[in-house]
Amino acid sequence: MTGQVQPAAAEAAGGDRRIGPVVMEMKNITLRFGGVTAIRDISFDIREGEIRAIIGPNGAGKSSMLNVISGFYRPQEGEVWFRGQRRPRLKPYQVARQGIARTFQNIALFEGMSVLDNIMTGRLTLMRSTILDQALWWGRAEREEVAHREKVEKIIDFLEIQHVRKTPVGRLPYGLKKRVELARALAAEPRILLLDEPMAGMNVEEKEDMCRFVLDVNDEFGTTIVLIEHDMGVVMDLSDRVVVMDYGRKIADGPPAEVRRDQAVIDAYLGVPHDG
Amino acid sequence: MLYREAGDFKTTYAADGQTFPIAFDRWRYYGVLAVAFGVVPFLINDYWANAVFVPFLIYAIAAIGLNILTGYCGQVSLGTGGFMAVGAYACYKLMTAFPEVSILVHIVLAGGITAGVGLLFGIPSLRIKGFYLAVATLAAQFFLVWLFNKVPWFYNYSASGQISAPERTFLGVAVTGAATPAWAKYLVCLVFVVALAWVARNLTRGALGRQWMAIRDMDIAAEIIGVNPLRAKLAAFAISSFYVGIAGALLFAVYLGAVEVGEAFGINKAFLVLFMIIIGGLGSIFGSFAGAAFLVLLPVLLKNVLVGGLGWSTSLAAHIELMIVGALIVLFLIVEPHGLAQLWRLAKEKLRLWPFPH
Ligand SMILES: Nc1ncnc2c1ncn2[C@@H]1O[C@H](COP(=O)(O)OP(=O)(O)O)[C@@H](O)[C@H]1O
Ligand SMILES: [Mg+2]
Numbered sequence: 181m182t183g184q185v186q187p188a189a190a191e192a193a194g195g196d197r198r199i200g201p202v203v204m205e206m207k208n209i210t211l212r213f214g215g216v217t218a219i220r221d222i223s224f225d226i227r228e229g230e231i232r233a234i235i236g237p238n239g240a241g242k243s244s245m246l247n248v249i250s251g252f253y254r255p256q257e258g259e260v261w262f263r264g265q266r267r268p269r270l271k272p273y274q275v276a277r278q279g280i281a282r283t284f285q286n287i288a289l290f291e292g293m294s295v296l297d298n299i300m301t302g303r304l305t306l307m308r309s310t311i312l313d314q315a316l317w318w319g320r321a322e323r324e325e326v327a328h329r330e331k332v333e334k335i336i337d338f339l340e341i342q343h344v345r346k347t348p349v350g351r352l353p354y355g356l357k358k359r360v361e362l363a364r365a366l367a368a369e370p371r372i373l374l375l376d377e378p379m380a381g382m383n384v385e386e387k388e389d390m391c392r393f394v395l396d397v398n399d400e401f402g403t404t405i406v407l408i409e410h411d412m413g414v415v416m417d418l419s420d421r422v423v424v425m426d427y428g429r430k431i432a433d434g435p436p437a438e439v440r441r442d443q444a445v446i447d448a449y450l451g452v453p454h455d456g
Numbered sequence: 457m458l459y460r461e462a463g464d465f466k467t468t469y470a471a472d473g474q475t476f477p478i479a480f481d482r483w484r485y486y487g488v489l490a491v492a493f494g495v496v497p498f499l500i501n502d503y504w505a506n507a508v509f510v511p512f513l514i515y516a517i518a519a520i521g522l523n524i525l526t527g528y529c530g531q532v533s534l535g536t537g538g539f540m541a542v543g544a545y546a547c548y549k550l551m552t553a554f555p556e557v558s559i560l561v562h563i564v565l566a567g568g569i570t571a572g573v574g575l576l577f578g579i580p581s582l583r584i585k586g587f588y589l590a591v592a593t594l595a596a597q598f599f600l601v602w603l604f605n606k607v608p609w610f611y612n613y614s615a616s617g618q619i620s621a622p623e624r625t626f627l628g629v630a631v632t633g634a635a636t637p638a639w640a641k642y643l644v645c646l647v648f649v650v651a652l653a654w655v656a657r658n659l660t661r662g663a664l665g666r667q668w669m670a671i672r673d674m675d676i677a678a679e680i681i682g683v684n685p686l687r688a689k690l691a692a693f694a695i696s697s698f699y700v701g702i703a704g705a706l707l708f709a710v711y712l713g714a715v716e717v718g719e720a721f722g723i724n725k726a727f728l729v730l731f732m733i734i735i736g737g738l739g740s741i742f743g744s745f746a747g748a749a750f751l752v753l754l755p756v757l758l759k760n761v762l763v764g765g766l767g768w769s770t771s772l773a774a775h776i777e778l779m780i781v782g783a784l785i786v787l788f789l790i791v792e793p794h795g796l797a798q799l800w801r802l803a804k805e806k807l808r809l810w811p812f813p814h
Contacts, residue, residue, distance in 0.1 A: 250680055276682030288680075290673035292739070293666070301670050305682035307663045311691065317658040322470060325662060329469040364681065 199420060200228030203404055204249070204372065209258035211244055218244040219255065220428040226372065231398050231405045233419035233436070235412070237448060240425040242408045243285055246374045249406070250282050251275035277305050281365040282374035285408070287357045291350040295360050298349055299335060302367025303328045332367055339363050339393060355386040359393075366397060372404045373397065379414060387414065394418060412449070416440065424448065492646055497639040505638035506711075512752045513645035514706045519732040519744035520656050521699025526730070527738035528660055529692035530672025531581050535593035537725035538600030539697050540704030541717050542570045545610050547705035548619040551632075552612060559624035559631055563648070563705045570701020571694040573600075578693025582686055585675075597726050604717040620714035632709045641710050648706065652699060657741050659695065668692055669739070700729075731781060735788055737797030746796040754780065 204226040211219040218241045226232050234242045247253040249260065251272045260267045262278065270278075281302070290298050307328065313321040336342055339359050344352060349360060358378060365373055378394065379387045391414060397403050409415050415422060416436045424432040424439055426448040432439045439445055500509060518536060525531050547566035551559065577596045581589050604610045611619045623633025630636045631644050659665055667688040670678035679685055708715050715721070728751065736747020755777050762773040788795055 252676075252680065271684075272679045273682045273684050276680060282680060284677070288674050288677035290670050290677070292673045293669050297666060297669070301666045301678075301681055301683075304663055304667060304670075309663065311659075311664060314662040314664055315655045315659055317662070321658070321662055326469045329472075333469075368681065 198229045198398075198402065202226065203228045203263060205261040206245075206248070207259045207261060209245070209248060209255045209260075211241070211248060211253055211255045217428050219248070221257070222423075222425070222428075222430045223258075224423050224430065224433055226404060226406060227420075229398070229402050229404055230420040231394070231407060231418050233407045233409060233415045233422045234425060235409060235415055235422060236425035236431075239427075241428040242425055243376055245425070246282060246376050246406065246408065249275075249372075249374060250280060276368065279368070279371035280374065281368040281370035281372075283358070283361045283365050283376060283378055285376040285380065287354075287361055289349045289357055289361055289364070292348070294346050294348055295341065295352070295363075296332065296336075296345050298360055299332045299363045299367050300328065302364040303332065305368055331369075332363075335363050335366050338396070339366075340389075355382050358382065358386075358390070362390075362393065366401075366403075369401075370403060372406065375405060375407045377408050377410065379409060379411065387411075391418060412440075489650070492650075493643075497643055500638050500642050502638045505642050507756050508752065510641050510645055510711050512749055513642070513649045514703050514711055515729065515732060515748040515752060516649055516745050517652055517706070518700050518703035518729045519736065519748045520653060520741060521696045521703065522729050523733045523736075523738065523740070523744045524656060524660070524668070524699065525692050525696035527733055527740065527743075528665060528672065529668035529689065529696075530675075531578075531689060531692060532586065532590040533593040533696070534590050534723070534726050534730065535577065535596040535600070536700055536729045537721040537723060538597040539570050539574055539700040540707060540725060541600055541604055541721035542573045542697075543567060543701030543704030544708035544715060544721065545604055545619065545717075546570065546701065547709050548612075548621065549610070551622060551624060551709065555622070555624075558626065559709065560626060560644070563702055563709065566705040567698040567702035570704065571698040574697020574700070575690055575694045578690050578697075581689050581693065594723075594726075597723055601717050601721060604721075616716075618714050618716045619708065621709040624709075632713070634713065636710070644710055645706055648702060652702065653741055653745075656699070660741065664688070664691060672739075731785055733795075734793075735784055735795055737795030738793060740794065740797035742800070743795050743797030746800070750796065751781070 202225045205223075206225070207223050209219050209222050210217065220241075222241075222245070234245060236242055244253060248255050251270045251274065254269065290301065293301070307324055309321040309324050313319065336345060339362065341356065341359055341363065344356060344360075349357065352360065362375070362378060365375075375394070379390050382390060394405060394407065395418065398405050407415075407419060409418075419436055421434060422432070422436050422439045423430060424442070424445050426444075431444040431448060432442040434442075496509070518540060522533060522536050525533050543566045546569040547562050550557070550562040550565055554562070577593065580592050584592060605617065608617075611617055614620075621632040623630050623635060625631065626640075626644070629640050631640050660668070667678070667683045670681065670683055671685060671688055675685060678688075704721065707720065712720060732747035732751050733744060734747070735750055736745065737743025755774075758773050758777050758780075759770070762768045762776065763770055792798055
């Protein structure tokens with residue numbers, strides 16, 4: 181049922197032609213670490229082609245939610261539905277192979293490798309040559325390397341990082357690292373791209389660039405994007421729908437304009453004391 | 457400005473990805489190969505073969521093997537000696553059981569058997585990391601040496617407990633046994649080195665190499681971008697052990713001729729090869745050669761200078777060798793973890809700009 185187009189709901193999401201049917205659905209997810217409940221019975225869905233934001237104060241459980249989606253954390257309760265099917269227990273690399281790529285809140289690049297090699301790793305899930313092909317570097321291995329390199333160069337152009345192509349990642353400034361990490365995720369040509377605070381710690385100019393990239397990715401490749409962001413302004417500008425989390429709970433869900441007027445959201449952001 | 461890349465533009469991605477992107481490097485490489493195959497075999501004598509060339513080539517193979525596992529994939533191993541022993545004993549058993557099959561085939565098969573054993577000992581790496589993995593491989597080292605000592609089947613029940621290589625020929629020329637000419641030993645090892653180094657270079661520049669480096673640099677992120685850690689690590693253990701096994705087989709059959717396992721393949725050997733890749737450069741094929749050359753040449757050099765030239769005692773020279781190696785390990789670990797290979801790269805970078813400082 182989740183795999184079908186639901187015109188009424190598409191209307192609710194702004195009637196945007198970009199946005200298709202539900203591609204992923206989180207159902208009653210609960211995630212605990214010992215005594216800490218990071219996520220408490222949260223459900224929401226993600227539609228094909230939309231930019232879905234998750235916002236909320238620090239420690240609300242946003243990153244944990246992305247980790248559940250990418251298979252890194254396993255929730256104690258609840259189900260993840262992907263393309264109309266209940267997703268079985270998968271290892272993170274299996275999730276990646278289903279076309280889900282991500283970036284991390286704390287950059288997780290391969291520091292010992294060049295920018296180019298880092299981005300090339302993003303295409304590993306798309307490579308097919310066998311160990312023997314690679315060992316002898318004949319036919320398929322070399323053809324494949326060149327074909328993937330061409331795709332990667334397009335991404336390098338797209339994100340405007342040509343000048344650091346061969347630089348070891350460890351030597352790059354923070355803002356560029358974030359961009360390389362986005363490039364690596366994009367290289368996988370994902371259906372769903374998970375971005376964990378891609379603009380955190382950036383200056384205004386870098387933030388604007390990153391916003392532009394996120395919009396362009398969504399626009400040009402039709403990639404579904406799940407975005408965690410602190411900056412309310414950014415979220416309002418970019419996203420189609422917003423999930424608001426606070427203390428592991430979902431407190432609001434809807435288009436940004438609606439969510440902004442929500443009393444619970446205003447309270448959470450203004451720091452109204454919680455009971456319990 | 458002899459050494460330069462200016463004017464050497466790459467118009468295809470295939471050309472940009474080649475092993476020696478700079479034409480000058482490529483020609484020097486072909487030059488080295490031409491000398492190695494076309495000149496050295498005619499000049500080599502027993503002293504140069506046994507003291508320098510043959511051990512250098514064999515240890516280069518072992519170092520490349522360990523570098524694949526440790527330098528590229530980030531899995532520390534202290535079991536290299538044990539895995540070399542597996543290669544040696546596999547080769548011995550094959551040689552004596554199937555004397556009609558070519559020795560070269562046996563050497564390759566010995567590598568294959570070692571790969572299987574390495575795979576087995578690699579399984580714990582999926583659960584344990586770093587220091588604990590190092591300890592586990594150390595246990596493998598002692599276990600394997602113990603095994604080859606204790607089970608007489610491995611040494612064909614010989615009274616001495618040693619294994620010794622019977623004479624085997626290739627195209628009518630002895631390549632194992634006492635009658636082997638120096639040039640034949642050298643050429644056999646050279647062919648293996650060239651082929652294996654080429655394969656290692658191919659593996660490390662392609663998809664598998666990137667998986668290894670991704671695991672080395674950040675295993676969690678590697679898994680999230682789609683690397684199956686089980687497959688990638690086990691591939692590293694198997695391929696690395698293949699190299700180390702071939703090195704062990706060559707060391708036994710072609711170089712030493714007869715070995716006692718604890719002496720030839722003890723923990724010292726594991727450390728020797730580890731030091732080679734630390735000094736030469738972790739994660740570098742060239743570094744594996746540089747490290748092997750350095751640690752093979754150093755004792756020869758010290759012996760010639762200190763004992764031969766200055767008349768010092770052999771044991772004093774040996775102590776000095778240990779001190780130099782120890783100091784260098786500490787120095788490289790602290791100052792230049794990428795070893796001689798990195799120093800070489802830096803020197804080339806300087807040379808590229810020379811004579812202009814900026
Ligand atoms: N691996 C973990 N082990 C223990 N607690 C964790 C772990 N990851 C997250 N948490 C806890 O879960 C809660 C939510 O964290 P997180 O998802 O990182 O929040 P956010 O990304 O919204 O800032 C926090 O209380 C945090 O301490
Ligand atoms: Mg977070």
